[in-house]
Amino acid sequence: GESVGLHLPTLSVQEGDNSIINCAYSNSASDYFIWYKQESGKGPQFIIDIRSNMDKRQGQRVTVLLNKTVKHLSLQIAATQPGDSAVYFCAENTPAEGGYNKLIFGAGTRLAVHP
């Protein structure tokens, strides 16, 4: 399969621990944010999203926190499992030309879960 993220920052955690993946976004006008998970050889999969009028949103075992003051986004994964091992991307929805919006992705963080 293809090589994804050969030079990505890596977060290593023990199975059962909580994981926190951080992301800094660039555009203060961005109004919607998404976290994606990408396993080797596959396309990105949606995990959770949050709109700019919220500070926190919870899903199943995942929580996203948004700090607009410092333009920072984080993804918390509770009780990390081996199946959580993947590359995680944050994405911001940002205004584009013509009044449209486009999704801009960060470089990604590799999560390695050890038994």
Add this chain to the structure above:
Amino acid sequence: NAGVTQTPKFRVLKTGQSMTLLCAQDMNHEYMYWYRQDPGMGLRLIHYSVGEGTTAKGEVPDGYNVSRLKKQNFLLGLESAAPSQTSVYFCASSPVVRGKLFFGSGTQLSVL
């Protein structure tokens, strides 16, 4: 329900050759996108479409052309491939402008 389907999955081209990547979605989504993914650089938007018959440039459009003649299909063309276009290409679709994208499984393209 197939979702987003990309063809081909793998392709090797020589410099200067042309090819078309096909993306098809069966979810009746208005919005479709082409991204490329290079190691350590995340996904970069090449072109996108907000509806049948419309296309727009993304972050890295040079060397690519697109067409959206039918709502369910979004084609990405390389007229004269260059080694710098070696990458993994992902197509995605979404039902609304601010919403999650549904991705295909990718096309690995190598230009020699």
